[in-house]
Amino acid sequence: MSYVPPASRPRVVIIGCGFGGLEAAKALRGAAVDVTLVDKTNHHLFQPLLYQVATAGLSAPAIAAPIRHLFRQQGNVRTLLGEVTTIDALSRRVLLRDGTALPWDHLIVAAGATHSYFGRDDWATYAPGLKTLDDAFEIRRRILLAFEAAENEPDDTRRDAWLTFVVVGGGPTGVEMAGTLAEIARHTLPGEFRRIDPASARIILLEGGPRVLQAMPETLSRRAREQLERLGVQVRLNARVTAIDSGGLTVESASSPHGADLTRYQIHSKCMVWAAGVAASPLGLQLAAATGCETDRAGRVRVQPDLSLAGHPGVSVIGDLAAAMSHAPGREPTPVPGVSPGAKQMGRAVAANLLRRLAGQPTRPFRYRDYGNLATIGRNSAVVDLASPMGPVRFSGYFAWLFWLFAHVYFLIGFRNRLVVLMDWAWAYWSFARYARVVTGGARGSAPTPSEPAA
Amino acid sequence: MSYVPPASRPRVVIIGCGFGGLEAAKALRGAAVDVTLVDKTNHHLFQPLLYQVATAGLSAPAIAAPIRHLFRQQGNVRTLLGEVTTIDALSRRVLLRDGTALPWDHLIVAAGATHSYFGRDDWATYAPGLKTLDDAFEIRRRILLAFEAAENEPDDTRRDAWLTFVVVGGGPTGVEMAGTLAEIARHTLPGEFRRIDPASARIILLEGGPRVLQAMPETLSRRAREQLERLGVQVRLNARVTAIDSGGLTVESASSPHGADLTRYQIHSKCMVWAAGVAASPLGLQLAAATGCETDRAGRVRVQPDLSLAGHPGVSVIGDLAAAMSHAPGREPTPVPGVSPGAKQMGRAVAANLLRRLAGQPTRPFRYRDYGNLATIGRNSAVVDLASPMGPVRFSGYFAWLFWLFAHVYFLIGFRNRLVVLMDWAWAYWSFARYARVVTGGARGSAPTPSEPAA
Numbered sequence: 001m002s003y004v005p006p007a008s009r010p011r012v013v014i015i016g017c018g019f020g021g022l023e024a025a026k027a028l029r030g031a032a033v034d035v036t037l038v039d040k041t042n043h044h045l046f047q048p049l050l051y052q053v054a055t056a057g058l059s060a061p062a063i064a065a066p067i068r069h070l071f072r073q074q075g076n077v078r079t080l081l082g083e084v085t086t087i088d089a090l091s092r093r094v095l096l097r098d099g100t101a102l103p104w105d106h107l108i109v110a111a112g113a114t115h116s117y118f119g120r121d122d123w124a125t126y127a128p129g130l131k132t133l134d135d136a137f138e139i140r141r142r143i144l145l146a147f148e149a150a151e152n153e154p155d156d157t158r159r160d161a162w163l164t165f166v167v168v169g170g171g172p173t174g175v176e177m178a179g180t181l182a183e184i185a186r187h188t189l190p191g192e193f194r195r196i197d198p199a200s201a202r203i204i205l206l207e208g209g210p211r212v213l214q215a216m217p218e219t220l221s222r223r224a225r226e227q228l229e230r231l232g233v234q235v236r237l238n239a240r241v242t243a244i245d246s247g248g249l250t251v252e253s254a255s256s257p258h259g260a261d262l263t264r265y266q267i268h269s270k271c272m273v274w275a276a277g278v279a280a281s282p283l284g285l286q287l288a289a290a291t292g293c294e295t296d297r298a299g300r301v302r303v304q305p306d307l308s309l310a311g312h313p314g315v316s317v318i319g320d321l322a323a324a325m326s327h328a329p330g331r332e333p334t335p336v337p338g339v340s341p342g343a344k345q346m347g348r349a350v351a352a353n354l355l356r357r358l359a360g361q362p363t364r365p366f367r368y369r370d371y372g373n374l375a376t377i378g379r380n381s382a383v384v385d386l387a388s389p390m391g392p393v394r395f396s397g398y399f400a401w402l403f404w405l406f407a408h409v410y411f412l413i414g415f416r417n418r419l420v421v422l423m424d425w426a427w428a429y430w431s432f433a434r435y436a437r438v439v440t441g442g443a444r445g446s447a448p449t450p451s452e453p454a455a
Numbered sequence: 456m457s458y459v460p461p462a463s464r465p466r467v468v469i470i471g472c473g474f475g476g477l478e479a480a481k482a483l484r485g486a487a488v489d490v491t492l493v494d495k496t497n498h499h500l501f502q503p504l505l506y507q508v509a510t511a512g513l514s515a516p517a518i519a520a521p522i523r524h525l526f527r528q529q530g531n532v533r534t535l536l537g538e539v540t541t542i543d544a545l546s547r548r549v550l551l552r553d554g555t556a557l558p559w560d561h562l563i564v565a566a567g568a569t570h571s572y573f574g575r576d577d578w579a580t581y582a583p584g585l586k587t588l589d590d591a592f593e594i595r596r597r598i599l600l601a602f603e604a605a606e607n608e609p610d611d612t613r614r615d616a617w618l619t620f621v622v623v624g625g626g627p628t629g630v631e632m633a634g635t636l637a638e639i640a641r642h643t644l645p646g647e648f649r650r651i652d653p654a655s656a657r658i659i660l661l662e663g664g665p666r667v668l669q670a671m672p673e674t675l676s677r678r679a680r681e682q683l684e685r686l687g688v689q690v691r692l693n694a695r696v697t698a699i700d701s702g703g704l705t706v707e708s709a710s711s712p713h714g715a716d717l718t719r720y721q722i723h724s725k726c727m728v729w730a731a732g733v734a735a736s737p738l739g740l741q742l743a744a745a746t747g748c749e750t751d752r753a754g755r756v757r758v759q760p761d762l763s764l765a766g767h768p769g770v771s772v773i774g775d776l777a778a779a780m781s782h783a784p785g786r787e788p789t790p791v792p793g794v795s796p797g798a799k800q801m802g803r804a805v806a807a808n809l810l811r812r813l814a815g816q817p818t819r820p821f822r823y824r825d826y827g828n829l830a831t832i833g834r835n836s837a838v839v840d841l842a843s844p845m846g847p848v849r850f851s852g853y854f855a856w857l858f859w860l861f862a863h864v865y866f867l868i869g870f871r872n873r874l875v876v877l878m879d880w881a882w883a884y885w886s887f888a889r890y891a892r893v894v895t896g897g898a899r900g901s902a903p904t905p906s907e908p909a910a
Contacts, residue, residue: 042599042894059514061891068647069892078649081603081894100607133895144497148536152555192523194533416882416890420875427871435871436516437524439497439536440588441896 009034010358013094013104015084015283017044017067019340020319021110023347029074031355036102038094040083042066045133046412048340049421051173053136054273055180056144056437057428060133062420065413084111084283089290089312106314106354109287109301110347113320113338116277116298123244127166127272130173137441139273143181144439146271147189150196157268163201164269166249168241169276170207171214172375175224177273178205179378182231187379187432203233204267206251208240208276213383215337216373220383223396227377244272278338280321291315296323305333305365307350313357318346326368336368340411345369374404379429464489465813468549468559470539470738472499472522474795475774476565478802484529486810491557493549495538497521500588501867503795504876506628508591509728510635511599511892512883515588517875520868539566539738544745544767561769561809564742564756565802568775568793571732571753578699582621582727585628592896594728598636599894601726602644605651612723618656619724621704623696624731625662626669627830630679632728633660634833637686642834642887658688659722661706663695663731668838670792671828675838678851682832699727733793735776746770751778760788760820762805768812773801781823791823795866800824829859834884 010033014021017039025037043064052058071077082096087109094102115129128138143165150162165185167178182203189198205212205228211221212228212235225235239253248268255261280299288295293309294302300323301309307324309315318324324346325333336342345368353363372386372393382400386393395403405425412418424435465488469476472494480492498519507513526532537551542564549557570584583593598620605617620640622633637658644653660667660683666676667683667690680690691708698705703723709716735754743750748764749757755778756764762779764770773779779801780788791797800823808818827841827848837855841848850858860880867873879890 042603042892059516059891060893060895061514064893066892068644069888072647079647080607081600082607098607133893137895145536148497152535152537152553189523192527192534416888419878423874423878433524433871436514437497437521438515438519438588440515440592 010105011036011103012106012108012354013038013102014108014110015039015087015094016110016112016319016321017079018047018110018112018319018343020112020343020347021108022070023344024108024110024318024351025071025074025077025347027348027351028076028354031076031351031358033076033106033354033358035077036080036104037067037071037077038080038082038084038096038102039067040081041132042068042081043133044070044413046417047131048408049412050130050133050136051176051180053133053436054130054139054143054177055184056140056434057180058421058424059436060136062417062424063412064133065417070413087283087287087290087315089287089315092314104314106357107316108347108350108354109283109315109317109321110319110343111281111283111321113278113280113298113300114282115274116279117274118277120244123241123274126244126246127168127249127274129274130177140436141439141441142271143184144437147193147196147198147201148439149270151193159196160202161248161268162270163196163198164204164248164267164271165201166204166206166267166269166272168206168249168272168274170205170209170212170235170237171275172373174205174207174273174275175212175228175375175377177275178203178233178235179228179231179376179381182228182233183378183432184434186232188434203231204269205233205235206239206241206249206276207235207237210237210256212237213375216375216383216385217392217394220385220394220396224375224377224383227381227396231378231381241276246270248272278320284317284321287315287317298323306353306363307346307366308353308363316350316353318350319343322346324366327365328367334368336366337370339373341371342368374400374407376401376404465560466491466558467561467563467809468493468557469563469565470494470542470549471565471567471736471774471776472534473502473565473567473774473798475567475798475802476563477525478799479563479565479773479806480526480529480532480802482803482806483531483809486531486813488531488561488809488813490532491535491559492522492526492532493535493537493539493551493557494522495536496587497523497536498588499525499868501872502586503863504867505585505588505591506631506635508588508891509585509594509598509632510639511595511889512635513876513879514891515591517872517879518867519588520872525868542738542742542745542770544742544770547769559769561812562771563802563805563809564738564770564772564776565774565798566736566738566776568733568735568753568755569737570729571734572729573732575699578696578729581699581701582623582704582729584729585632595891596894596896597726598639599892602648602651602653602656603894604725606648614651615657616703616723617725618651618653619659619703619722619726620656621659621661621722621724621727623661623704623727623729625660625664625667625690625692626730627828629660629662629728629730630667630683630830630832632730633658633688633690634683634686634831634836637683637688638833638887639889641687643889658686659724660688660690661694661696661704661731662690662692665692665711667692668830671830671838671840672847672849675840675849675851679830679832679838682836682838682851686833686836696731701725703727733775739772739776742770742772753778761808761818762801762821763808763818771805771808773805774798777801779821782820783822789823791821792825794828796826797823829855829862831856831859 046063086095153159185201243250376382382404383396384400501518541550608614640656694708831837837859838851839855
């Protein structure tokens with residue numbers, strides 16, 4: 001069942017409405033093309049704040065915008081809810097799970113990334129990652145239920161396991177999760193329990209490399225670590241996870257990346273969050289096989305300087321799915337980091353190149369403008385690393401946190417969402433409350449619940 | 456594993472933190488008792504606005520308050536997340552699913568009600584009810600996905616089924632759901648789809664009796680029906696459901712309650728909501744068996760005038776689980792309706808009677824103060840029936856709607872929640888938007904999804 005558009009304008013199919021797909025579709029406003037934007041959810045997700053939903057600080061609708069609503073006034077875009085199973089480069093069609101076929105003249109693949117467990121996908125049940133709203137709800141459930149289970153648990157050892165929280169991965173997501181968990185334990189929940197003291201919970205952040213926030217300068221990594229430790233997070237560097245089960249993890253660690261003093265130990269925990277590895281969507285491998293293109297070790301598709309595929313000028317790949325390089329004149333190409341601004345810029349660039357192709361003009365290589373990096377650790381605490389014409393601007397602490405706060409609100413979609421998030425944060429700041437402390441739903445897979453005997 | 460409180464003050468166990476359990480616990484503030492408040496969720500739910508979550512108008516946290524947070528400053532209350540499986544009247548213990556036993560000297564059972572499918576529990580999969588947040592999320596998913604599926608569906612008959620929404624039950628919940636569904640179809644979604652016209656959706660409200668809102672005066676029932684029909688809802692009275700499956704329902708209907716002109720017909724629908732029957736929590740039957748007390752046909756436990764059980768002065772039942780009578784001096788006892796004010800007043804009354812018992816004083820019979828009834832149909836449209844010293848005050852239309860709006864916001868728990876809901880409604884009023892249009896999660900049971908071939 002194909003949808004044949006009324007006129008024979010070039011048909012553009014965009015797979016995925018994350019930052020990349022959204023910007024590409026927006027940039028085609030008014031162009032003489034027919035765009036079909038397909039996503040397997042009905043919403044565009046503001047992922048940088050997903051950890052706030054996971055830690056009960058924001059409600060899901062505050063960071064999710066219905067795609068159909070966003071494009072209601074862009075007449076050349078139709079939005080579809082569907083899951084792409086196959087990209088057919090020969091007959092130039094995209095196949096959806098329900099059997100629908102979407103023919104294309106130009107294809108923009110922006111399907112994003114998912115978690116990588118370094119080959120151990122069985123770990124996903126015990127240590128969920130944080131990529132979708134469903135992930136956030138599951139993590140939120142486990143966090144809130146862990147404290148409930150601890151309150152009910154008479155056995156000391158088991159109670160300690162319920163009050164031990166482990167975050168694996170010291171990038172921005174891991175740092176933000178660990179810092180926020182510490183806030184919940186130390187500031188939000190104390191006083192609400194009768195048998196346990198939530199402030200006694202252990203929050204452990206495991207990072208396999210020598211520092212947290214490795215994409216940022218060393219001084220800021222160090223500040224972030226200090227701030228985490230001041231919040232009571234145990235930061236363990238050069239620590240790699242070798243096993244995970246329902247009772248906890250096994251960690252191998254050394255005092256330095258290649259240290260000979262390797263130790264192995266167990267952490268008993270009932271609530272573990274995975275923020276350690278990113279792998280490209282499986283569509284990447286399928287697309288590479290279909291087009292004869294290469295992927296890197298994480299499954300990201302190698303693209304030409306103009307973000308198209310070698311030998312397939314009608315197909316472009318952007319965002320976390322692409323292994324893309326930034327080409328600035330007179331300099332060596334540098335890899336584009338897997339961050340939101342990168343995806344957004346690639347989205348706009350690929351739309352511009354598509355229009356150039358249609359006009360018979362040469363395409364331009366993609367150039368990434370790195371405006372800087374931010375990560376927050378908790379209340380009053382963030383690190384900011386900005387590029388400026390005068391050189392890098394780096395600061396941390398309270399003003400960095402204010403900057404982080406306003407930057408994130410600014411980029412939210414929709415005035416109402418900005419107001420809601422600002423309001424939630426203002427209230428939470430003054431009261432330490434977290435306003436989305438709702439536990440719903442049943443256990444996923446074999447996730448432990450308080451009603452099961454502790455394993 | 457029992458929890459033994461440090462002193463030997465009377466131990467009160469309250470099962471359920473709906474309106475009844477919440478008010479009972481609050482009314483025991485400062486009393487020389489040790490209260491254990493147990494609920495199978497972690498939140499107190501403002502049920503009158505649950506239909507707003509189900510229709511993507513409000514986020515869940517706006518109407519859910521964490522129980523632990525509510526009682527953090529009431530020292531004689533400890534809150535527990537747990538599911539009660541058995542009430543043991545002999546040894547005076549409540550047993551939870553995880554094996555915990557809670558001993559009590561006084562027991563207040565406020566476990567509430569659930570859906571009744573009149574013996575056909577298999578209908579629940581096809582036509583979910585609306586009692587919990589999980590119910591609301593599931594209904595919201597089905598509503599949003601129905602429009603998505605219709606957009607993708609090339610077959611006319613199947614598309615019509617996706618665009619036919621049926622609400623079973625003409626009480627306040629059913630009327631509110633039907634009116635809101637019509638608003639979504641006629642006002643929120645038009646313009647966002649390319650192949651379907653959401654405004655062409657059929658919204659059908661089925662009521663087995665001769666009028667909607669049977670608890671309200673006839674004039675207001677008639678106004679409500681007029682307002683529904685003006686919104687484009689097809690209201691079918693004297694229409695009873697005799698079969699439901701994944702493709703729709705079978706309805707038997709007559710022109711009057713006992714009319715001989717009985718007809719039977721099918722409605723093909725992929726999105727059906729059940730708001731037709733309420734049954735008491737199964738704990739009611741278990742409690743009745745354990746104490747030798749009677750239940751009514753809906754499973755509600757018959758209580759004494761002071762809300763305790765005959766022969767068991769230490770056990771009281773309140774809220775939707777109780778078949779309670781209101782005793783006003785000099786008048787015949789009247790049944791207490793299953794509405795929120797009823798549950799709240801019973802909660803306060805049972806706490807007061809408990810304290811009287813502890814002080815050796817006689818208990819008092821419960822007297823329900825009926826302040827009136829409200830139901831909203833949609834924008835600018837509600838019916839209000841108030842009791843006043845000057846007699847009943849009845850009005851409908853725009854001012855009734857304003858009254859309804861402010862009354863509901865007033866009774867929400869928490870200043871922030873009131874602000875959020877007011878703000879959401881203010882925005883939505885001006886823009887017809889619905890701000891919680893998030894589809895997450897997978898299909899429950901055998902619920903149809905757009906990716907399955909239409910049955």
